[in-house]
Amino acid sequence: MDTEIITGTAAPVRVLKKMESAASPAKPPLTRGVLWLMTVATGIVVGNNYYNQPLLGLMARDFGVSEGRISNIAMLTQVGFAFGLLFIVPLGDMLRRKRLIIAAFGGIIVSLLGMTVAPSVGVLFAASFMVGFTSVLPQLFVPMAAELATKEKQSAVIGMVMSGLLLGILLSRVVSGFVGDLWGWKMMYYIATVAMVLLAGLLAVKLPDVHPTFKGSYGSLMRSLWHLTRTQPVLRLAAFRGAMGFAGFSVFWTTLVFHLEEAPFHAGAAVAGSFGIIGAVGALAAAVVGRMAGKVSAFNIVLYALLLLLLSWIVFYIGGYTYVGLILGVILLDLGLQSMHIMNQSSFFALNLGANNRLNTVYMFSYFIGGSAGTYLAAQAWKQAQWNGTVLVGLGFTLLGLIAHLLYAKKQ
Template identity: 65%
Template sequence: MTPSTDSKTALSQATLWLMTIATGLVVANNYYNQPLLGLIAKDLGVGEATVSNSAMLTQIGYACGLLLIVPLGDMFKRKKMILIDFIFIILSLAGMALSHSIVSILIFSFLIGFTSVIPQVFVPMAAELASKEKQGAAIGMVMSGLLIGILLSRVVSGFVGSYFGWREMYWIATVVMVVTALAIAIKLPEVAPNFRGTYKELMVSVWNFARNQPVLQLAAFRGAMGFGAFSAFFTTLVFHIEGPPFFDGPATAGAFGLVGACGALAAAFVNRATVFIGTAKIILYAILLMVFSWLLFALFGNYYWGLIIGVILIDLGLQSMHILNQSDFYALNLGANNRLNTVYMVSYFIGGSTGTFFAAQAWQHFQWPGVITVGTLYTLSALLAHVLFDHKLRKKPI
């Protein structure tokens, strides 16, 4: 069963804006902790490597939620599913704010990630409701909300953490989620499911897509490596900023998210360039921008201007590649957008969680040069896969 033609009229500009804003606000929950890691470590009296597990578990939780929750968007009514999930998001954030031990911090970090997967229901929903000629623009807009939410979350949490405390950030997030859920309950249209069968059959179909769709496989690998590099940088940035030569705090580390938003906004228009340049070339240029950003971090990472230019480039590269990755596999037109997106985003956040883990270990043993090595290797892996396989896949009929 697929949505009726009438449902496509539901994607008004107001609905698209609601989905975009809600996407940014919900995904932000997963990243509030990154500029706050130093404050949490001091408050609980634990080491930097230990508290960094909070960021890693949030991403692992997100990957698990993507795998187990997002496919349900093809099986159940979308709006009802989203509102039920919001209840658990709110409880998880409140639990984080009330935590007084590293164990509870780690548990609620995982649960926040596990429940805050609504953005990955909105992205395929936008693709499904939009007309074919506007599909790429709709995906790009919602994805811009997602990446801007990721980036600005660090700005907000860095500021709130510096001036009010890390717990207060999570109480604010709890209130924001309550308001967002109310707006969705009032304004979001309902979308009928397009899968009939059991949950087991649903999950088997997810595995089959992962195993049998090479376009999806390549997109998932590029995304995983790109986000792994991105996470390696932002997880350890706060530690880099706190030490020499900067001796600064979480507010400054978080402010780099605002800088990166410039790149995210620019990438929102990447689909328009595919008409003139071609998807494969733009993805190549996007990965090369990320490679160049790591060169800047290596050579000029002890200067603010080097970090600023590098952040703009890594965000622009990642977001451009991310949007076109999704456009590639949505263009397969398999009538299973949530399940395709599940495969892609599970891979994406597994990449992010491993990037976070290896960067934290590299920081502990080798400081900033170790982080540079991890980020560069992840980015070069994406580049190698793209050069080896993309051209061959585009020769085959989709």
């Protein structure tokens, strides 16, 4: 098989020749307006995956099912997102990016409408999977922004777009919690559908077009995912750390609404959703982390981030039955996760392999498989030991990520 050597990393990297870009038109400049548009679009689209979490209690009552069963909606949305990452996002290296993004909006709109008309919980599960499967556009925007940015500004640009992503994740819970309390959970999905229609129109006009870098078949494109995973230890470590971090994050957010419904809180969806405002403090740190990359070693930034995650679970264990404890823990959790997430992505985008979408696919697929595992195990732990059980599960995921970082990061 034809191969060639690509330099520019710590050591020459052998990759498939088809992974190299052919001669293509010059990249359009990344203007401030386009960067803001991608950041805002990332936050709005990713919210589709998280509207359900504060609404699970309302859905359970509407369909007459248990909390444990309705939690499958959150898990299936994350599983759907992981499979969308695997099968849709790599196409960003093969197809013209703008056309792919606009086409994907059609699938998002149909899936969101499916949530509102679902006659049974089984259909709701299927629609939830499809919402996740189609709402993968943020993971096309992140590598697109990194590709269009200059090398000096790449980490800062990634940090800005990722700030939009995490703000979308957190604030979507705030919005859905209040909408659910006021007008019922279905109204949230009607609002989301209208937002997608408007956003698709805006992007069709303003988003620059980026030509593909991969000239092979879809089959060879998918096979190259395994090749990248097998040959890039930086990518493998980033993917594992990300999976463990997001697993713990999902443990907390899946069970928070159930925890708040119990004594001593006796609160509802709106209160659970409002914790997203508190978590936004951590999301806003993303841009700062991106700028720190040249001043503090990546190893230390990730280490501090993992220690913050570890501390958040200790705070949840000690003070999880008070609002003060939950608020402090949420700030630490989101700050730690977002800081690590930015450095994970910066580490493999810096490889400069001409395969940003596929590198991001491997990473984010692992990330959301971890989130799905966290959601599933959180539901099981809640049934067996409620809050203390879920805290121990989250702590376990974080420790695995910390051990992997200490064992392998220095060797790269």
